[in-house]
Amino acid sequence: MNPRIIINFVTDMKNWVRNRGAVFWTIAFPVMLILIFGAIFSGSDEVEYEIYVQDLDSSTMSQSFIEMLGNISFFSVKSIPVEENITIYMEKHDLKRALLIPSGFGEAINHSFIDPNVSVNISFYYDPGEQSSNPIVKDIVFSSIQMLNMNLSGGRNIVGMKLISILTEEYDYIDFFIPGIIGITIMTSNIYGSIERNTKYRKNGVLRKLLTTPITRAEWILSKMLFMLFLSFLSTGIIIGVGILMWNAIININMLVFILIIATSFLFSGLGMIIGRFVKEEETADSAAGAITFPMMFLAGTFFPLEHMPLFLQTFARVLPLYYVNEGLRNAMVYLDFEKAVLNTAYVLVFTCVFFIAGVLLTKWREE
Amino acid sequence: MPEKTVKCPKCNKIVTVTGKPGEVVKIICPSCKTLGKVTFPAQLSSNDIAIEVNNLRKEYGDLVAVDNISFKVHIGEVFAFLGPNGAGKTTTVEIIEAIRKPTSGIIRIFGKDISVSFDEIKEKIGVLPQEFHSFERLTVKETLVYFSSLYKNRVDIDDLLIVMGLKHVENMLYKNLSGGLRQRVGVAIALVNDPEIVFLDEPTTGLDPRSRRDVWRIIAGLREKGKTVFLTTHYMEEAEFLADHVAIIHRGRIIAEGSPSELITRYGQGDVLHIKKCKPENALEIIRAKGFNARLGEEGDIMIRIDHRERVLEVLSMLRHECIDYESIDIRRVNLEEIFLQLTGAKLSEE
Numbered sequence: 001m002n003p004r005i006i007i008n009f010v011t012d013m014k015n016w017v018r019n020r021g022a023v024f025w026t027i028a029f030p031v032m033l034i035l036i037f038g039a040i041f042s043g044s045d046e047v048e049y050e051i052y053v054q055d056l057d058s059s060t061m062s063q064s065f066i067e068m069l070g071n072i073s074f075f076s077v078k079s080i081p082v083e084e085n086i087t088i089y090m091e092k093h094d095l096k097r098a099l100l101i102p103s104g105f106g107e108a109i110n111h112s113f114i115d116p117n118v119s120v121n122i123s124f125y126y127d128p129g130e131q132s133s134n135p136i137v138k139d140i141v142f143s144s145i146q147m148l149n150m151n152l153s154g155g156r157n158i159v160g161m162k163l164i165s166i167l168t169e170e171y172d173y174i175d176f177f178i179p180g181i182i183g184i185t186i187m188t189s190n191i192y193g194s195i196e197r198n199t200k201y202r203k204n205g206v207l208r209k210l211l212t213t214p215i216t217r218a219e220w221i222l223s224k225m226l227f228m229l230f231l232s233f234l235s236t237g238i239i240i241g242v243g244i245l246m247w248n249a250i251i252n253i254n255m256l257v258f259i260l261i262i263a264t265s266f267l268f269s270g271l272g273m274i275i276g277r278f279v280k281e282e283e284t285a286d287s288a289a290g291a292i293t294f295p296m297m298f299l300a301g302t303f304f305p306l307e308h309m310p311l312f313l314q315t316f317a318r319v320l321p322l323y324y325v326n327e328g329l330r331n332a333m334v335y336l337d338f339e340k341a342v343l344n345t346a347y348v349l350v351f352t353c354v355f356f357i358a359g360v361l362l363t364k365w366r367e368e
Numbered sequence: 369m370p371e372k373t374v375k376c377p378k379c380n381k382i383v384t385v386t387g388k389p390g391e392v393v394k395i396i397c398p399s400c401k402t403l404g405k406v407t408f409p410a411q412l413s414s415n416d417i418a419i420e421v422n423n424l425r426k427e428y429g430d431l432v433a434v435d436n437i438s439f440k441v442h443i444g445e446v447f448a449f450l451g452p453n454g455a456g457k458t459t460t461v462e463i464i465e466a467i468r469k470p471t472s473g474i475i476r477i478f479g480k481d482i483s484v485s486f487d488e489i490k491e492k493i494g495v496l497p498q499e500f501h502s503f504e505r506l507t508v509k510e511t512l513v514y515f516s517s518l519y520k521n522r523v524d525i526d527d528l529l530i531v532m533g534l535k536h537v538e539n540m541l542y543k544n545l546s547g548g549l550r551q552r553v554g555v556a557i558a559l560v561n562d563p564e565i566v567f568l569d570e571p572t573t574g575l576d577p578r579s580r581r582d583v584w585r586i587i588a589g590l591r592e593k594g595k596t597v598f599l600t601t602h603y604m605e606e607a608e609f610l611a612d613h614v615a616i617i618h619r620g621r622i623i624a625e626g627s628p629s630e631l632i633t634r635y636g637q638g639d640v641l642h643i644k645k646c647k648p649e650n651a652l653e654i655i656r657a658k659g660f661n662a663r664l665g666e667e668g669d670i671m672i673r674i675d676h677r678e679r680v681l682e683v684l685s686m687l688r689h690e691c692i693d694y695e696s697i698d699i700r701r702v703n704l705e706e707i708f709l710q711l712t713g714a715k716l717s718e719e
Contacts (some may be wrong), residue, residue, distance in 0.1 A: 011506065018505035018541070035397040107697050205500035209557070212495040212567075213518040214487070366467060 003217050008223030009230075016231070025192070026235050030185040031242050034178065050139050052090075052098040054080035059106025065122075065159075066113055068144055075140070080346050087166050093136060096130040096305070097137055099123065101361040109248075112158045123161040128165050130176075132229050137165070179329030180302035182239050183322055186232045186264045187296070191289045194272025198363060199282040211365050221360065225269060241349040256332040260348060264325045267352040271321075273359030297321045321351040374483035375627045376476065378402045380677075380701055382633060388596070390444065407591070407612070416443040417479070418565050419464060419594040424473035426620075428543065433459045435638060436622035437474070443564075446587065446597040448611035450604060456620040457600040458498050461569050461670070464598070465495050477565065492520060494563030496554045498570050498600075508534055508553055511542055516560035523562045530559025532556040555586055559638050565596045572606060580639065584609060604704035618712050635710055636702030641672040641683055645695040654690050665708070673706070 019329055070077045078090050086100050089192065100123040108120035124141060126134045138161075145159050148257050202206050210220060240261050243249035272289065279285040297303075299313060300322035306314050317323045328344030332336040371685050372385050387393040387408040394405050419441040424675075426434040434456045451457050459614055462468045464475050466486045475482045477489045483508040502511050509525060516522040529535045532552055537545060545553065551571055558566050558644040568587065572580040580603075587610050590597050601607055607614050608628045616624045646652075652670055655662045660683065661673040663716055680699065687694065 004518055010512045011503065013502055013512060015505045031654050181549040204502075206502065208462070208465075208497040209495060209500060209515075210518075210592060211467050212490060212493065212497075213515065214490050214520070214652070215518045366469065 002219060004219050005223040008215075008220065009227050012224065012227040013230075022189075022193075026185065026189045026231055027238055030181045030235060030239050033181055034174070034242055034350075035246065041106045048074050048076050049133055049140075050076045050078060051137060051141070052078050052095055053081050053101065054082065054086050054089075054098065055101045056082055057101050057105035057107075058082070058087025061106035063108050063146060063283060064100045065144075068148065069099075069141070072140060072144065075137075080266060086123075086358075090125060090127075090166055095133055096127040098125045100125065109158055112153070112156075114269045116254065117155070119158055119160055121160045123162045124243060125164045125166055126222050128330070129229070133305075155215075165278065172247065172249070174243060174249050175251075175334045176305070176330065177303070178243040178249050179333050180326045182236050182261075182329055183264065183300075183325040184293075184297050184302050185239065185260065187237045187322055187325070188266045188293055189231050189235065190228050190265050190268035191272040191275070191293060193224070193231070193288070194269045195223060195276045195282070195289055197224055198273055199285045201274075201279060202280070205281060207365055219367050221363070225266065228269055229262060229265050232261050236261055248339040251333050252336060255333060256338065256345055257329065260325065260328045260332060260345055263345070264350045266356045267321055267325075267348065268355075270354075270356030270359030273363045274355065277359075277362040277364075297319050301326050321348065322356070324348045324351065342366070369495075372406050372408065372627065372629065374406055375632055375701065376400060376402055376404070377701065378380060380639065395397070395706065417441070418443045418586035419447075420475045420476040420479075421460075421464065422476075424463060424475065426456075426463060426468070426470045432620055434463070434470075437617070437622050438613050439597060439622060439625060440467045441501075441565075441598060443596050444591070444594050445612040446591050446599060446610050447485065448599040448607035448614045449598065449609075449617060450602070450607045450708075451617035452518070452601075452602050452708075455602075455617045457602075457617055458569055461567055461598065465493070465497075465567055467497075490703065491519060491561060492564045494558035494561060494565070495567045496558040496569060496571055498573075500554050500557075501550065502542050502553065505541055507539050508545070509538040509547075512556055512560055513554060515557045520563050523560060524565065525560070528556055530611075532559075545546070546579075548575050548582060550578065550582055551575060552586065552592070555583065559590075563595070565595065565598060566590055568597045569600045570602070571599070572601070572603065580606075582585050602694055604708065608704055616704070616708060616711070618708075620667050623711050624707065626700070631704065632702055633705055635707045638673055638675040638702060639677060639703055640700045640706055641674055641680065642698050642700055643670045643672065643687070643694045644697070646670045647693040651690075652690045652691060655686070658686050660686070671706075673702070 053066055053069070055066060066077060080086060080098060086276050087097055089095070090098055102120065102123070105120055108118055112118040114249070122145060123137055126133075126138065142161050145161050149158055150157060173367055240251050244251060271292070275285055275288050275292070279288045299309070300320045301317060302322070306317055306323070309317070324344045324347040328341055328348055331341035331344060372387070374383055374385060374395070375381070376383060379397060379400040379402070381397055381399040383387060383397060384397060385393050385395055385406045387406065388410055392405050394403065394409045396403055399680060417440050422438050423436050423439070424433070424434055424438070425436050429608060437460065449457050449461065459468065463470045464477075464482070466482050475689065478492065480489060503514070504566070506514065509529065512528060514526045516525060529538050532555065533658065534549070534556060537549060542550065542553065552697055555568065555571060560570065572583050584606065586701065587597055591612075599607070599610060611628060614626065614628055615622050624635065626634065642665070647668070652664050655670060655672065663671050665671050674680065674683065675700070686695075
């Protein structure tokens with residue numbers, strides 16, 4: 001490899017290791033987030049939960065049960081057409097939970113008054129990766145069923161609830177959270193690293209000095225990108241390691257994960273270059289970067305599933321590159337849904353091309 | 369044989385000295401017998417031009433920062449580009465260093481047009497940009513190793529540390545260095561490739577007098593080694609002390625050029641009477657009304673230019689006659705500051 005690139009890489013490494021702030025934000029901060037969120041995130045409240053119901057019975061009894069659910073203040077009940085396969089419908093519409101009322105539901109209840117051994121189950125389909133709201137919804141639905149039983153028979157279990165996971169594996173919140181934390185760590189380290197290169201080094205004359213040396217602009221950018229990639233992989237490795245050791249997280253590593261990390265690193269370096277081009281002062285550029293990264297962190301589904309947010313924010317999230325990074329990493333690393341992972345990776349690559357090329361073109365060594 | 373005209377610092381007697389290129393000639397003032405020495409630049413033929421600037425112009429919208437300037441820097445000389453802040457010094461030097469693009473004009477370094485051959489030229493130049501700060505968390509030695517690794521031609525870093533007086537701080541982080549040491553590291557960085565031309569853009573700005581003298585010694589050492597030094601400064605004493613050749617730039621134009629002694633001979637005949645703490649307040653008007661070339665200095669001081677020392681008595685007589693009180697009087701030889709004032713009507717430090 002070109003020795004100038006190697007010496008730049010080594011120099012960056014020394015600078016970074018001796019910068020406690022940079023080490024903190026790249027390694028200690030994400031680790032702290034994993035530990036804190038992993039420990040406390042098990043029962044957050046929602047104002048309103050969506051619950052989809054497929055009523056295969058369409059009887060007076062099933063309708064009154066749906067009406068009963070609708071009367072619960074934090075439920076928003078929606079229906080799934082009877083001709084749809086419920087699991088395929090859930091996957092297609094990215095639903096985290098749904099109820100299936102089987103055909104013969106009303107008839108079974110009526111028959112139970114004659115034959116006490118007759119009972120019927122409502123199926124609760126759920127995504128086990130959604131740990132923040134599904135347990136609450138499940139408990140409320142179960143309580144509603146118990147109330148129905150109380151009304152029908154004074155407490156005899158005529159109607160039961162059957163839990164059906166739509167995934168083959170069980171996931172915890174930490175499995176959802178780890179890809180998100182990887183996404184924000186790569187985002188922040190690359191944006192701020194890029195800003196440092198473009199504002200601090202410009203202000204203190206390093207770029208002017210380098211312009212008079214034999215190093216080329218391409219060698220400089222490539223060496224910086226290699227270092228940022230190294231940091232991205234380092235922080236990813238540490239985050240995954242802590243997640244597995246502390247929380248038994250289920251993480252899979254495959255080619256898509258590598259592609260996503262590389263693309264994300266270039267994407268946010270490009271965004272940093274763009275910020276650095278238009279905001280000359282380092283402090284102002286840091287504020288500008290904060291103004292972009294912080295909202296993106298919370299709106300792109302890093303800490304909470306997107307469905308917990310109001311509809312307009314969900315729409316807004318879909319124009320944020322971090323959303324596709326998070327979703328891509330989750331699907332590639334955790335849920336192993338490669339169709340979605342490839343689609344999200346494609347979105348990330350498009351963002352990468354746009355931001356990185358624009359960033360490189362806008363970054364100027366020469367003064368005007 | 370090249371000739372040099374110098375002025376005795378003690379009695380102001382003008383002396384002409386001849387010497388070979390690169391020679392240091394010892395002289396004795398014929399009037400007061402003061403000893404001195406004159407250094408002749410290594411070569412001064414037209415074939416030995418290190419930097420040639422022709423009709424350089426730089427515009428920023430309606431503002432003309434550099435206005436069609438031309439000059440030559442010979443190999444082995446210390447060339448000082450002297451001017452106040454905002455005169456166009458840094459713009460000019462950064463255009464020569466290919467950091468900025470000129471609006472028009474041609475620059476040649478060792479006869480090669482920098483707009484086409486700058487990649488080749490980079491190996492031969494060393495640059496200390498204005499207000500340069502290196503990587504904060506690298507040690508002094510690591511910093512020099514880093515910059516030297518960018519070049520094909522490299523000096524021994526340990527030798528450089530010793531020569532620059534940085535050996536004792538080689539393991540200190542750059543961010544922990546004093547301003548003077550940082551500037552010395554900056555000059556050392558400019559020397560890591562053993563360059564033939566060294567560009568130093570205001571290398572002593574913001575330094576205390578002692579650190580400034582340290583940097584001056586280093587620059588003088590470069591000249592002794594035969595390096596060409598392009599120095600931009602707004603300190604006239606720096607230019608006077610170090611430079612073989614001075615170009616004074618004002619509002620983008622070169623208003624005077626030559627060796628410091630030539631400039632003083634050409635523009636600065638006579639002396640300056642420095643009258644400290646004059647009273648009453650309208651003393652300046654009174655002195656001017658008597659036909660003297662006077663200006664206000666700092667803290668109520670008044671400077672009077674006189675053609676001959678014989679006029680000192682005339683000034684003293686006038687002061688007594690006009691009842692102008694003062695603390696003390698001394699006579700100074702005319703320096704570049706005075707010349708700048710004479711040429712522009714402004715002080716170097718005021719611009």
